[in-house]
Amino acid sequence: MHDVERLLRDELGRRSALPAPSAAAVVTAVHGLRRRRRITTAALCAVAVLATLAGTVSVLRPTASAPPAFPPPVVGPVSLTLPPDVRFADADHGFALARSCLADSCQLYLAATTDGGASWQRHPVPGETFPAEQGGQVGLLVLSATTVALDAFDGTRRKFTTDGGRTWTSPPMEPQGTVAEIPDGGSGEIRSNPGQPIDIVVLRPDGTSALLATPPVTRPLTSMATHVQRADDGSDWVYGGDDTRTWLWVSRDRGRTWREVPLPGDAAAPGGGQGPHLEHGRIVYVVETSPKRRVWRSFDDGAHWADLGKDLPPDPDGEAGLGAVVAFDGTLFVYEPATGAVYRAMPTEQRLGRVGDVPIWHRAGSRYLRGAGPKASDGPFEHSADGLTWTELSL
Numbered sequence: 307m308h309d310v311e312r313l314l315r316d317e318l319g320r321r322s323a324l325p326a327p328s329a330a331a332v333v334t335a336v337h338g339l340r341r342r343r344r345i346t347t348a349a350l351c352a353v354a355v356l357a358t359l360a361g362t363v364s365v366l367r368p369t370a371s372a373p374p375a376f377p378p379p380v381v382g383p384v385s386l387t388l389p390p391d392v393r394f395a396d397a398d399h400g401f402a403l404a405r406s407c408l409a410d411s412c413q414l415y416l417a418a419t420t421d422g423g424a425s426w427q428r429h430p431v432p433g434e435t436f437p438a439e440q441g442g443q444v445g446l447l448v449l450s451a452t453t454v455a456l457d458a459f460d461g462t463r464r465k466f467t468t469d470g471g472r473t474w475t476s477p478p479m480e481p482q483g484t485v486a487e488i489p490d491g492g493s494g495e496i497r498s499n500p501g502q503p504i505d506i507v508v509l510r511p512d513g514t515s516a517l518l519a520t521p522p523v524t525r526p527l528t529s530m531a532t533h534v535q536r537a538d539d540g541s542d543w544v545y546g547g548d549d550t551r552t553w554l555w556v557s558r559d560r561g562r563t564w565r566e567v568p569l570p571g572d573a574a575a576p577g578g579g580q581g582p583h584l585e586h587g588r589i590v591y592v593v594e595t596s597p598k599r600r601v602w603r604s605f606d607d608g609a610h611w612a613d614l615g616k617d618l619p620p621d622p623d624g625e626a627g628l629g630a631v632v633a634f635d636g637t638l639f640v641y642e643p644a645t646g647a648v649y650r651a652m653p654t655e656q657r658l659g660r661v662g663d664v665p666i667w668h669r670a671g672s673r674y675l676r677g678a679g680p681k682a683s684d685g686p687f688e689h690s691a692d693g694l695t696w697t698e699l700s701l
Contacts, residue, residue, distance in 0.1 A: 382406045384415055384428050384701050390687055391446045392699065394671040397691045398422045399451035401471075404701055406430075407438045414442050416454060416471035417701050423673070423689050426701045429471030431456060447509070447533075448671060450491050455509060466513035477513040484519045485510070487560035488542055494518060494534030494561065496544060498527050506534060506544070506561065522555040522564035530581055534561075537587030538634070545584075549576050556607055567608035571600050580630070585669055589636040589653060595621070595628050601640060601658060603651070614638070614651045614658050631668060633693065641666045667693065675699070 386392075387403045394400035400423060404415040414434035417426045434456070436442060444456040444465065456465040457479065464479045488494045491511035498504050503525050506518035526546025535543040544555040544564070552574050554567040568574070569582075573592045583591040592602040592611075601615035618628075618640070631639045636653040639661075648666060649658040667676035667690070674690045677683050678698070688696040 382408045384417075386685070386687065386699065386701065387414075387442050388685075389683065390675070390685075390699070392670045392675055392687075392689070393446055393448040394423075394673040394689075395448050395451045396672045400671070400673065400689075401446060401448050401454055402426070402699065402701070403442060403444075403446050403456075404428060405442065410438050412436055412438050412442075414444070414456075416456070416467070418470040420451075420470075422691065423697055423699060427470070428701060429467075431465055431471070432474055433476075434465065447493060449493060449509070449511060453491065453511065455493075455513065464513065468513075475513060477515075479515060481507050481515040481517045483516045485516045486519050487562050488518065488534065488536075489560070493536070494542065496526070496529050496532055496534060496546065498525070498529050498546070500527060501525075504529075504544075504546075508561075518561050520562060520564070522553075522557075522566070524553045524555065524566075526553060535584050537584050539587030541584075541587045543582070543584045545581055547576055551576055554582055554608070565607065567604075569608065570602040570604075570611035570613075573602070580628075583630055583632045583638070585632045586636045589632075591630065591632060591638050593628055593630045593640065599628060601628075601630075601638070601651075603638070612656065614656065615640070617657055617659070618649065629666060631666060639666065 384404050384406045387405050391403040392400065398420060400419050402417045404417045405412045406415060407413075412435060414431045414436070415428045416431055417428050419426050434442070434444065443460070444458050447455040447457060449455065452470050453468045454466070454471065458464070461479060464477055466475050466477055467473060485508050488506075488508050489511060493509045495507045495509065496504055497507050503523055504521055506521040508516050508518050510516065522544055524544075525548065526544075527548040529546040530552070531545040535545070537543065540558075542557045542561055545553070547553055552569060554569055555564045556567050557564045567590070570592055571594055573582075573594055580593045580595065583593070588605065590604045590608065594600040594602075599615055599618045599621055600613060601618070602611045603614055604611045627643055629641045629643055633639065638651045638658070640649045640658055641647065646663040648661050648663065650661045651658045667674040669675075670689065674693050676688055676690075676696070678686050678688050678696075687699045689699050690696045
């Protein structure tokens with residue numbers, strides 16, 4: 307080992323039990339050793355360079371966790387992108403897309419929380435700037451408590467982080483090879499091929515992509531749900547259709563095999579229904595608004611469906627619409643956006659019952675999200691782990 311390196315390491319080792327000194331202190335100490343041991347001037351310059359690169363002894367000292375990241379200066383106030391793009395991997399870890407604008411140019415940020423949204427750390431996404439009037443051009447895909455992919459809407463680029471946004475890579479989006487299943491910590495994207503069966507592009511936990519070896523044998527030429535939806539119970543669902551009909555498929559072995567789920571009522575017609583609500587996995591809901599209001603529930607992957615919406619008021623014009631949210635316990639909430647009326651059916655109940663006029667919320671992964679403004683789509687935005695206690699989403 308070079309004498310300079312040995313002296314530097316000896317000095318770092320001697321100070322390892324002390325409070326972290328500055329780089330200047332390390333250099334000064336090595337200067338003294340040089341005078342005593344006649345280290346050459348060139349060697350001393352090498353020590354200074356090493357100390358400058360090291361920063362401080364605390365950075366070089368082995369630790370169980372990565373050193374803290376120091377975000378660059380913010381060029382303007384950081385705020386949520388609108389509409390908000392927020393997703394919680396679990397009750398504590400979540401992410402949100404944000405932006406900071408100066409004049410007509412904006413920088414995209416990834417905001418991360420590890421304490422259930424009590425505090426947020428903001429990390430700029432390198433290379434992601436855009437005109438203020440245009441808005442961001444990427445979608446948020448949360449794979450785990452630390453891993454996030456930001457895929458461009460036009461399919462040209464991917465930003466990928468495994469440490470909550472502190473560091474980023476740019477893996478290619480084009481799939482390479484095949485995989486047997488959609489792994490834990492991965493996701494699937496439906497790719498329609500005109501006149502051919504669909505493909506499923508699997509995003510792996512390392513940020514690379516591959517084709518699923520056994521996609522469902524169907525051809526939703528017009529995809530109604532771009533992502534393969536992974537439910538709370540780990541099942542995977544594919545929903546889409548063409549101008550003849552609508553399909554729903556489920557896999558309970560990570561995409562190795564698929565089974566078609568028969569859809570009730572008019573939901574199997576082309577463009578029928580709103581699409582199924584698959585969040586719970588073992589309980590599937592289908593909400594129809596046209597030609598009449600119907601709400602269906604199945605506990606057995608579509609073998610049997612129960613009509614829960616017999617008491618919903620009619621909508622002669624077919625314009626009022628219905629919204630729906632599935633709670634973590636499988637309870638369905640149906641609401642009328644025009645009137646604010648809310649109906650509920652717990653898993654043990656056979657009909658929807660009116661529960662009053664209350665603000666409705668949405669699922670954001672492992673938490674609920676709602677707008678607390680005059681309209682449900684207006685900020686400020688709040689999040690909750692139980693639907694009872696709400697915290698403002700403040701970056």
